[in-house]
Amino acid sequence: MSRKNYIYNVKPVFNPPKSDKKRSSFIEYAMKKASEVDVARSTLNYTLLAINPETGSILPRFRRLNEHRACAMRAMVIAMLYYYNMESHLVEASIEKLSDQCGLSTISKLGNKSITRASRLISDFLEPMGFIKCKKEKTKFSSNYTPKKIFLTPIFFMLLHIPKSKINEYLFEYKKNSEVLKIIEKKIFISFSDIKIILNLDEKSAKNKILNALINFYTAHELTQIGPQGLKKKINIEYNNICNLYKG
Known part of the structure; x- marks a missing residue:
């Protein structure tokens, strides 16, 4: 120029x-x-x-x-x-x-x-x-x-x-969407096809599906460190997150 x-x-x-x-x-x-x-x-x-x-x-x-x-x-x-x-x-x-x-x-x-x-x-x-x-x-x-x-x-x-x-209104919505994305990222050990299946199962069957996904995701050493109570807690959290995210 x-x-x-x-x-x-x-x-x-x-x-x-x-x-x-x-x-x-x-x-x-x-x-x-x-x-x-x-x-x-x-x-x-x-x-x-x-x-x-x-x-x-x-x-x-x-x-x-x-x-x-x-x-x-x-x-x-x-x-x-x-x-x-x-x-x-x-x-x-x-x-x-x-x-x-x-x-x-x-x-x-x-x-x-x-x-x-x-x-x-x-x-x-x-x-x-x-x-x-x-x-x-x-x-x-x-x-x-x-x-x-x-x-x-x-x-x-x-x-x-x-x-x-x-500005605050848009910022609130932005942060809300960011939290949803973070939840999705945490679901990476569960495929979207499995999530669709889980959503159509009763609670007990859905939690068993999540348990199998967790077992396949973590190593034996990591599962030992998590322990039975920790694993149960994770299953409940993941089940609630999936229900809130995809049904809510």
């Missing part, structure tokens, strides 16, 4: 990889909200005080968004949401990756890449305004910029008019 193209790229757009997996319902919802509101002209951009992230002091002479930076922000907000991890609040993409996929990176005639437009938006605006928090990453390689981990803050979602209650 030439310097000329950089200048005239007035409306950068986030283009996610086509091969990526489907995002969660919350991410899709948040990205839709981000496309419906003008995050670059939010009242928050003018009412919040800009804070120096290193010293914590107020920045008295703070540079607000010009139109070029506003356009970059609109694309970057959607990109950050796309890679957002709800549990860790981490944006699971580097600044370079975000810059590339938003069309903000430039290549000089000598072939050197610059992500200045994206990195300055982050360090000079998004972070001081409190929309994100950044943590410097240690790297063994020399570079023109310092890699950073980006974390989205509650104020970030205020830009999108998403209430905290909505």
Whole structure:
């Protein structure tokens, strides 16, 4: 991309990889909200005080968004949401990756890449305004910029008019689904075909089926360590888990 193209790229757009997996319902919802509101002209951009992230002091002479930076922000907000991890609040993409996929990176005639437009938006605006928090990453390689981990803050979602209650609702559902997946992983010693059979058996027959699966799954030494009472407890737990998961 030439310097000329950089200048005239007035409306950068986030283009996610086509091969990526489907995002969660919350991410899709948040990205839709981000496309419906003008995050670059939010009242928050003018009412919040800009804070120096290193010293914590107020920045008295703070540079607000010009139109070029506003356009970059609109694309970057959607990109950050796309890679957002709800549990860790981490944006699971580097600044370079975000810059590339938003069309903000430039290549000089000598072939050197610059992500200045994206990195300055982050360090000079998004972070001081409190929309994100950044943590410097240690790297063994020399570079023109310092890699950073980006974390989205509650104020970030205020830009999108998403209430905290909505985030908590999706987070609860996410954790609930994660627990279901963990239960499924624990069932790995029982095949899905056996589970279907177990569901159609009476309790005594079903528990005998689970007992046989456990005997085949554990070694003789492990079964000795578990003991009769421990084995009985495992059978009851697995039976209840299967019933709750597949019948519930």
